[in-house]
Amino acid sequence: MPGKARFAEILESYQKEIYRYAFRMTGNPEDAADLLQDTFLRAFRAFPRLPKDANHRAWLYRIAHRQILNHFRSERLRGTSPIDVAADVHDANGHPDDLSETRRLARALGRVVRDLTPRQRTALLLKKYEGLPYRDVAEILGMSQENARAQVYQAMKKVRNGLKREES
Amino acid sequence: MQNPELPTPSASEWKRAHEALMSSFDSVRVYYGWIDAPFGKMFLARTHRGLCLASFRRSEDALVDDLEKHELLPEKAGSELDRERRQFDEYFKGKRKRFQLPVDIRWGTAFQRQVLEAANEIRFGECECYTNVAERIGRPKAQRAVGNALGQNPVAIVIPCHRVVASGGGMGGYTGGLDVKRALMEIEGIDPADGVHERREH
Numbered sequence: 001m002p003g004k005a006r007f008a009e010i011l012e013s014y015q016k017e018i019y020r021y022a023f024r025m026t027g028n029p030e031d032a033a034d035l036l037q038d039t040f041l042r043a044f045r046a047f048p049r050l051p052k053d054a055n056h057r058a059w060l061y062r063i064a065h066r067q068i069l070n071h072f073r074s075e076r077l078r079g080t081s082p083i084d085v086a087a088d089v090h091d092a093n094g095h096p097d098d099l100s101e102t103r104r105l106a107r108a109l110g111r112v113v114r115d116l117t118p119r120q121r122t123a124l125l126l127k128k129y130e131g132l133p134y135r136d137v138a139e140i141l142g143m144s145q146e147n148a149r150a151q152v153y154q155a156m157k158k159v160r161n162g163l164k165r166e167e168s
Numbered sequence: 169m170q171n172p173e174l175p176t177p178s179a180s181e182w183k184r185a186h187e188a189l190m191s192s193f194d195s196v197r198v199y200y201g202w203i204d205a206p207f208g209k210m211f212l213a214r215t216h217r218g219l220c221l222a223s224f225r226r227s228e229d230a231l232v233d234d235l236e237k238h239e240l241l242p243e244k245a246g247s248e249l250d251r252e253r254r255q256f257d258e259y260f261k262g263k264r265k266r267f268q269l270p271v272d273i274r275w276g277t278a279f280q281r282q283v284l285e286a287a288n289e290i291r292f293g294e295c296e297c298y299t300n301v302a303e304r305i306g307r308p309k310a311q312r313a314v315g316n317a318l319g320q321n322p323v324a325i326v327i328p329c330h331r332v333v334a335s336g337g338g339m340g341g342y343t344g345g346l347d348v349k350r351a352l353m354e355i356e357g358i359d360p361a362d363g364v365h366e367r368r369e370h
Contacts, residue, residue: 006232006236006242007236007241008241008242008243011189011193011241015186015189016182016186019177019182019185019186020176020177023175023176023177023181024174024175024176027175029177029178029181029184029185032177032185033181033184033185033188033189036185036188036189037188037189037192040189040192040193041192041193044193044196044239044241045239047236048236048237048239102173105173106173106174106175107175109173109174110174110175113174125174129174
């Protein structure tokens with residue numbers, strides 16, 4: 001690609017994973033769709049001022065993260081349930097025999113993830129599910145890498161304990 | 169240990185979210201493409217409001233940069249510019265005297281828009297000098313500013329700034345180059361050497 005990245009290419013490349021992230025954070029497809037739009041419209045307005053060598057992926061997650069925190073805040077003010085991650089799981093590649101187990105596990109995990117703080121949830125999703133390096137996770141969360149590692153560690157610990165409780 | 173699967177959006181949920189996202193950009197999307205003019209490549213771009221750019225001799229990169237600076241989302245046109253392409257083609261073949269296209273010139277100053285609107289009143293095959301245009305907009309001493317505003321015309325040919333020439337019958341200037349201005353005048357049968365035609369009142 002000649003010259004700097006074009007916003008249209010960034011939009012094309014990252015919209016699906018940002019939607020998945022918003023969906024997993026909120027557990028609600030409509031809220032996730034709204035957050036996807038908010039994120040990319042904000043990104044679009046900020047894009048002309050973005051340095052040429054910017055990490056677009058981390059930049060988008062940072063915007064999405066802020067939008068999601070605002071969303072949780074307004075949900076709290078409205079007194080509605082912040083998340084319901086226990087939505088159905090769609091495993092197109094799963095074998096029929098595995099599907100119920102996959103679904104059961106996903107629901108259990110959804111319930112456990114729901115108990116994480118937004119920061120822990122973000123750190124866990126970005127590191128363990130989206131595969132971002134700690135450097136980016138730290139930047140998105142606005143904290144040191146050590147602190148980001150601690151968030152992931154705490155999240156994993158809570159998830160393991162939570163899943164054990166679900167099993168028993 | 170592999171991370172256990174988390175809930176994932178279904179294909180239909182993703183499709184809805186994707187379509188909503190795409191339509192949220194409708195107001196800033198700009199389709200761009202080019203046509204082969206008799207004097208070379210010409211770039212065209214249009215927003216949902218109308219044609220916002222018709223210009224010569226630019227690289228695609230420079231064009232897209234300019235569009236992005238205007239907070240637009242450039243996208244290469246497929247059939248979206250068919251109407252514009254057809255009308256330009258007809259004009260170059262001498263089969264069209266007037267463009268019937270909405271234009272989007274919102275980015276200029278009020279003065280620039282006033283000058284462009286005045287230039288837009290000059291008919292096919294006629295020409296007018298900078299002084300006349302300046303007088304018509306009520307700024308008789310602003311010939312130079314009129315020239316500058318015409319030089320910033322974002323939609324060349326459609327707003328016919330090539331029909332504005334120097335008072336003494338000279339060509340005057342042209343952002344696209346004097347050879348392009350000459351070619352356009354030939355298409356319209358304008359010969360500035362014959363002297364500047366006063367604009368007829370219609």
